[in-house]
Amino acid sequence: MTLNKSKELLLEMKNIHIDGFSDERWHKILKGVDLTLHRGEILGLIGESGAGKSTMGKAAMGYTQPGCKIIKGEINFNGIDLAKLTEFEKRKIWGTKISYVAQSAAASFNPAHRLMDQTISAANRLKINPMDVLKKDAVQLYESLQLPDAKNIGDRYPHQVSGGQLQRIMTAMAMSPRPELIIFDEPTTALDVTTQVEVLSAMRSIVDKFNTAAIYITHDLAVVAQMADRIKVLRYGEEVEEAETRDMLSNPKEEYTKSLWSVRSLIKPEETNEDYMLSIKNIDAAYGSSKVLHNVSIDIPKGKTVAIVGESGSGKSTTARVITGLLPQLKGEIIFDGKKLSPKLEQRSKEELRRIQIIFQMPDTAMNPRQTVDEIIGRPIEFYQGIKGKEREAKVIELLKMIELDETFLDRLPSELSGGQKQRICIARALAANPDLIICDEVTSALDQIVQEGILKLLQKLQKELGVTYIFITHDIATVKAISDEIVVMYQGEVVEQGLKSKILNPPYPDYTELLLSSVPEMDPDWLTNLLNKRSS
Amino acid sequence: MLRLSLGLVTVFAFSVIIFSTFSFLPGDFATEILGQSATKSAVKALRAELGLDKPPVTRYFDWLGNVFQGDFGSSFSGRSKVQGDQGDRSREVVGLIVPRLKNTLFLTGVAAMLAIPLSLILGISAALYRNSYYDRSATGVSLVTVSSPEFFTAYIFILLLATLFPVFPTISNVDEASTLAERFYRTALPVFTLTLITMGHMMRMTRSAIINILSSEYIEMAKLSGASRYEVIVKHALPNAWAPISQVIAINLAYMLIGSVVVEYVFNYQGIGRLMVGSVYNRDLPVVQACALIFASTYVILNLIADLIGIISNPRLLYPK
Numbered sequence: 024m025t026l027n028k029s030k031e032l033l034l035e036m037k038n039i040h041i042d043g044f045s046d047e048r049w050h051k052i053l054k055g056v057d058l059t060l061h062r063g064e065i066l067g068l069i070g071e072s073g074a075g076k077s078t079m080g081k082a083a084m085g086y087t088q089p090g091c092k093i094i095k096g097e098i099n100f101n102g103i104d105l106a107k108l109t110e111f112e113k114r115k116i117w118g119t120k121i122s123y124v125a126q127s128a129a130a131s132f133n134p135a136h137r138l139m140d141q142t143i144s145a146a147n148r149l150k151i152n153p154m155d156v157l158k159k160d161a162v163q164l165y166e167s168l169q170l171p172d173a174k175n176i177g178d179r180y181p182h183q184v185s186g187g188q189l190q191r192i193m194t195a196m197a198m199s200p201r202p203e204l205i206i207f208d209e210p211t212t213a214l215d216v217t218t219q220v221e222v223l224s225a226m227r228s229i230v231d232k233f234n235t236a237a238i239y240i241t242h243d244l245a246v247v248a249q250m251a252d253r254i255k256v257l258r259y260g261e262e263v264e265e266a267e268t269r270d271m272l273s274n275p276k277e278e279y280t281k282s283l284w285s286v287r288s289l290i291k292p293e294e295t296n297e298d299y300m301l302s303i304k305n306i307d308a309a310y311g312s313s314k315v316l317h318n319v320s321i322d323i324p325k326g327k328t329v330a331i332v333g334e335s336g337s338g339k340s341t342t343a344r345v346i347t348g349l350l351p352q353l354k355g356e357i358i359f360d361g362k363k364l365s366p367k368l369e370q371r372s373k374e375e376l377r378r379i380q381i382i383f384q385m386p387d388t389a390m391n392p393r394q395t396v397d398e399i400i401g402r403p404i405e406f407y408q409g410i411k412g413k414e415r416e417a418k419v420i421e422l423l424k425m426i427e428l429d430e431t432f433l434d435r436l437p438s439e440l441s442g443g444q445k446q447r448i449c450i451a452r453a454l455a456a457n458p459d460l461i462i463c464d465e466v467t468s469a470l471d472q473i474v475q476e477g478i479l480k481l482l483q484k485l486q487k488e489l490g491v492t493y494i495f496i497t498h499d500i501a502t503v504k505a506i507s508d509e510i511v512v513m514y515q516g517e518v519v520e521q522g523l524k525s526k527i528l529n530p531p532y533p534d535y536t537e538l539l540l541s542s543v544p545e546m547d548p549d550w551l552t553n554l555l556n557k558r559s560s
Numbered sequence: 561m562l563r564l565s566l567g568l569v570t571v572f573a574f575s576v577i578i579f580s581t582f583s584f585l586p587g588d589f590a591t592e593i594l595g596q597s598a599t600k601s602a603v604k605a606l607r608a609e610l611g612l613d614k615p616p617v618t619r620y621f622d623w624l625g626n627v628f629q630g631d632f633g634s635s636f637s638g639r640s641k642v643q644g645d646q647g648d649r650s651r652e653v654v655g656l657i658v659p660r661l662k663n664t665l666f667l668t669g670v671a672a673m674l675a676i677p678l679s680l681i682l683g684i685s686a687a688l689y690r691n692s693y694y695d696r697s698a699t700g701v702s703l704v705t706v707s708s709p710e711f712f713t714a715y716i717f718i719l720l721l722a723t724l725f726p727v728f729p730t731i732s733n734v735d736e737a738s739t740l741a742e743r744f745y746r747t748a749l750p751v752f753t754l755t756l757i758t759m760g761h762m763m764r765m766t767r768s769a770i771i772n773i774l775s776s777e778y779i780e781m782a783k784l785s786g787a788s789r790y791e792v793i794v795k796h797a798l799p800n801a802w803a804p805i806s807q808v809i810a811i812n813l814a815y816m817l818i819g820s821v822v823v824e825y826v827f828n829y830q831g832i833g834r835l836m837v838g839s840v841y842n843r844d845l846p847v848v849q850a851c852a853l854i855f856a857s858t859y860v861i862l863n864l865i866a867d868l869i870g871i872i873s874n875p876r877l878l879y880p881k
Contacts, residue, residue: 086784118785130777134876135799145785180875196785 033203033236034060034083039096041078041087041260052078052091054260060204063234067251067268069241069283071471072442075260080206080240084121085113101203118145122197124226126209128189132181138192139177146200157199164195167232168225187218194226198233205230207239211246215334215498216542223249223544224555242471244283245544248272249551256280268548283472291328291483293508293524299358300325300460300492301346306355308345315341316352317516323460328486328493330507330524332500332539338516339496343462346494347381360459377407380453384465386445390437396423396448397433403455422451425488426481443474450481454489462494467502479505500543504528512536563867567860574856575627578849579620623849632657632850635839653846657832661854663734664824664831667747668816671754675816676809679759683766688793690771699767702760710819714753714826721749732829750827754819758812765808769801803870810866814859 036058043052053075060066068076081087085098085105098105100121105113117123122145125131132141142164143157152160158177165173168191181189190210197205210226211219227250230237239250247254247268254271256263256279264277275281301323308316316338323329331339344350346357348368357364359379365371383389390399400419404410410418420430426447437445446466453461463482467475483506485491495506503510503524510527512519514535520527527536541554607613611622626632632653682702686695705713722730728748738746773779774797782796821833828834836851838844871877 081784084784088780114786114788116786117783118787123781123784125777125781127777131781133778133782133796133800135873136795144787148786180879182876183879 031062032059033062033064033101034058035097035099036079036083037097037099039079039082039098040094041075041082041091041096042094043078043088043091045090052260053082055096056257056260056262058083058238058255060236060238062203062236064253065230065237065239065251067239067241067247067254068257069244069247069254070257070263071242071473073259074257076240076242076257077208079257080208080238081123083204083206083238084117084123086117118202119149119200120202121204121206122200122202124190124193124197124205124207124210127213128193128210129181129186129213131193132189134181136180137177138179138181138184142177142192142196143199145196149200161195161199164198164229165192167229168192168195169221170195185218187214187222190214190222191225194222194229198229198235201233201235203236205235205237207237207250209241210239212241212243216500216544217334217538219246219544220542220551220554223551226250227551243544244272245546245550248546248548249544256283272546272548290504291506291508295327295508295523296324298325299323300360301494302358303342303346304355304358306342306345306357307353308341308350309353310341310350314353315516316345319355319513319516319518321511321518321521323492323494324509326486326490326492327508328495328506329509329511330495330497330503331511331513332497332503333513333519334498334539336515337513339498339513340464341516342513343381343464343494343496346462347379373407377456378459379462380456380458380460381462381464382446382449382453382466384468386442386449386469387437389449390445390452392437394436395433396435396437396440399437399448400451400455403452407456418455422454425454425485426451441474442470443477446470446474446478447481450478450485454485454491458491460492460494462496464496465498466495468497468499475502476505482506500540512539563864567864570860571853571857574860575624575849575853576620578852578856579623580616623846627850627853632846635844635847653850656847657835657850657854659736660830660832660835663829664817664820664833666743667750667824667829667831668754668813668820670744670747671751671758671816672813674751675755675759675762675812678755679762680766680805682759683763684770684793684798686763686767687770687774687797688789695767699764702763704760705756706760706764708757710753710757710822711826713756714749714823717749717752718826721752730827732827734830747827747829750820750823750829753823753826754816757819758816761815762805762808762812766801766805769804770797773797773800799873802873806866806869806873807863810862814862817855817858 036056038055038057039053040051040055041053042049044050056075056079058066058079068079070076078087078091082093082096082098083100085100085108087093093106096106100116103116105116108116132138139158139161142161143154146152146157146160147154161177162173165176170176170188170191176184176188176192184192194205194210207226211222214222223246237250239247241247244254251268253265254268255265256271256277258279263279264271264275266276271280299322302321304320306316306319307314308319319338319342321329321331321342331342333339341350345352345366348364348366348371351366351368357366359375364375368376394402397416397419400422401415404415404418419433423429423432428444428447428451432440432444432448437448440448449466466482467478470478479502482493486493493506495503497503507524509522510524511521512527512533512535519533519535528540532540541557544550547553604613611619614622635653635656682698686698689695718730721727729746730749732746732750734743734746770793774792779792779796782792787796818833820831821837823829824831824834825837832851832854836848839847839851
C-alpha cells in the first residue's frame, strides 16, 4: 500500500444494472452500482455469496457470464466504454490491459497445457516481445512470487503443482502482459490459512512492484483488509457502504457491515469430562499404498464438542472416515461407548450405525436432488427406528421445528432451498437417527458468515437440548473458537496436540500450532505486514 | 500393459463363448449336408471325419492351438460330398477369409475416413454455434440417421441414387481385377450407408463432449485472457475432449464392422460379413468361428487404441505427480 497513488482515474463504472437468467426467469443481480478506481489503487469488494460482487468484478472487464446481460450502465476504462464494445474489440483488452485471477486455480488452468505456455499466452498475443523474452520475464515473475524452482516450474502441468503454487502462477499469468488492472476474484478462498498468507503477501508485493490497479473480491473482511486501500461492501446487488480500509474497520457505519464478522464474536465456554463417548487408539490408515494416518489417538468426551483442525491433507477427514467405518484402519482400535467397534462398516450392527452420524461439507451434493425434504428426513426415521405413517410425519415435523424450519418445507426439493437451509436439513437428517455422536465435516465452510453463525448457534442449542457429542472438523479457527470444548491439532496425518480450548489457543504452542494460529487473518490492516516482519526476523 | 493383457483375456473369453455357442446349436454340418434321409452310419462317418465326434472341450483346444499357429482349419463346405474322397478340394479357412477381409476393411476404411472427419467438423461447429438453427438441424438429422436401421438407410440410398437417379450401381461386385477407381465407384452406396449410420452418433458425442468442456472454468479463464472463439475451441477445449471422442469413434468403427454384415448382404458385396452369414446358414463352423473371432478381436483392438489415445492426450495420466 504505497501512499504515492496518483489520482488519475482508470476505471469508472456508473449505474451498473445486470440481469441473470436462471430458474426460467430473469433476476436482477446488480441494481445500479457505481465504482471508481484510480491508477495503482486496490479496491476491495466484499459481500456474501449472491451479493453480486463477482458479477461486478467481471463487469469491470465488460464481461458477463453466459446467461447474464448488462441492462444499463457505463464502464469507462481509460476513456473507452467497455459496455459498447463488440466481443472482438473487448478481446484486445482482456488478458492484456485487464487480466483476471480466478478463485479456483486448479479448475482455471487448462489441464492439457504446460504452465509456462499458459502463463505467457496472453502476452504472446500482443506480439510485442518474442517468446524467449516472455519466458524469461515469466521466470522472473515466478521468482518474485517466491515459487520454488522458478526456472523449471513452468514446464510442469497444472496437476503437478499445489493449489497455493497454482494460485501464484495464475497471478504471474495475469501480470505477464503488464496489465493496468487486475481483477482478483476470491483468489485465496480455496486455500489453507497457512498457504493463504504466502499467496497474499506474494500478490500484494507484486501488485505494489508494478503499481497495478486491482479489484480484490472476497467474502473475508480480514483478508481484504490486508490488500485493499478502499473497501466497498455489496449486498443483494446494491452498495451498502464504501470507505477507506482503516475507517471501515475502525468505524463500520452500517449494521450489515458489522454483522459480517459476527461469527468471530461467538464464543462458547469450555467444559470437558472424563467419560469418553469415543476413543480411537493408535490408528494407522491408508488409501491404497499411501499412508495418511500415523498412530492417531483421540478421545472424545461425552456430550462435548471436539474440534479437529489442520490444513488440507492433514488427515482430519480421513479420521472421520475411519470412525464411521468408511475406511477401515490398518492398525489400532476404536472404542465407542465402552465397546470396541469393528473397523468395517458392513460388520457393524444397525444400532452402532444409528449412533454415529455424519454431516458433510457440501449440502448440495450430500442430498438426493430428486427427494423432497420429507423423504430425506423421513428415511432414517423409518430405517433406524421403524416408525411409519402418521407417526413418522409428526416426527419429521418435530425435527424441522428443532432446526428452526416448519412443515411448509416438507414438499420442497433441495434445489428450492438456500445454502443455509440445505445444511439445516442435513443436520435434521443426522438427528433423525437419534445419534449419540455427530461428525461435522467442515459443515460451515461453504456458507456465508451470517449463515455460519446461525448454523453454529443451532448446533450448540441442539447439544444443550439433546446432549449429543460433536466431532467438528474444520480449518477455520474462528469456528473452532465459537463451538469447541477441546481441540485436536493435526498435521500430515499425525496429532500435534490435543487439549482444552484454552490450553491450545494460548501459549506456549508447539511450532505447528503457532504457525497455524498466526496465519489466521485478523481485522487489522497491518496484520500481514507485521506478521511478515515477525517471521522474517 | 494391464490393458493389453485384459484385452487378450477378453479375446480368449470371446473364443470360448463363440465356440460353445456354435456347439450348442441344434443340428450340425453332417445332418445339414446329408439331409434328413441320411443313414445314421453315414452321419457318424462324416462326423468322425470332421472331428465332430470328439468331446467339445477337446475340439476347442485343438482349434485354439491351431488358431495360435495362424491355422483356422479347413472349411467344411468346400469339401466333396462323396464319401471316400480324400477331401483335397476342401479350402483353408484362411485362404477363404483373407480376400473377403480385405474387401470389408476397404469398405469400412473408406467409410471411416469419410465419417470421422465429417462428424468431428460437424460436432465441433454445432458446439460452437450451440442452439443455432444449424446446430438444431444437425442434431435433429443425426438423430434420425442414428435411429434408422442400416438396411433401411441402404434401401433409401438404393431408391434415391440407383433407381430414381441412377448414379451408382446397386450391386457392389468387386473382384481381384477391379481397379481402385472401380472399387470406389461400386462401393459408393455401402460406404454412404455405413458413414451415415455411424456419423450421427460420433457427431453428437463430439458436440456434447465439447459443450461439456466449454462450461468449465478454464474455458471462461481462456476467454477472459482474450482468446478468440477459434482458439478457445481448438486450443483449449479439443485437447481435453480427445478421450471421450476417441472412445465413441472406437465404438462406432466396431459398429461399422458389424453393420457391414447387413450392408454387405444388401449390396451383395463379397466381404467377411456376407461370408459369415452364408457360413452360419451352412453350419460351416470353422469359418463362422474365424469370422466371429476376427470381429471380437477388432472390437478389443479398437477399444485398446481408444484407451491409448485417452492416456496420451491426458497429461495427468502421462506425467504422474
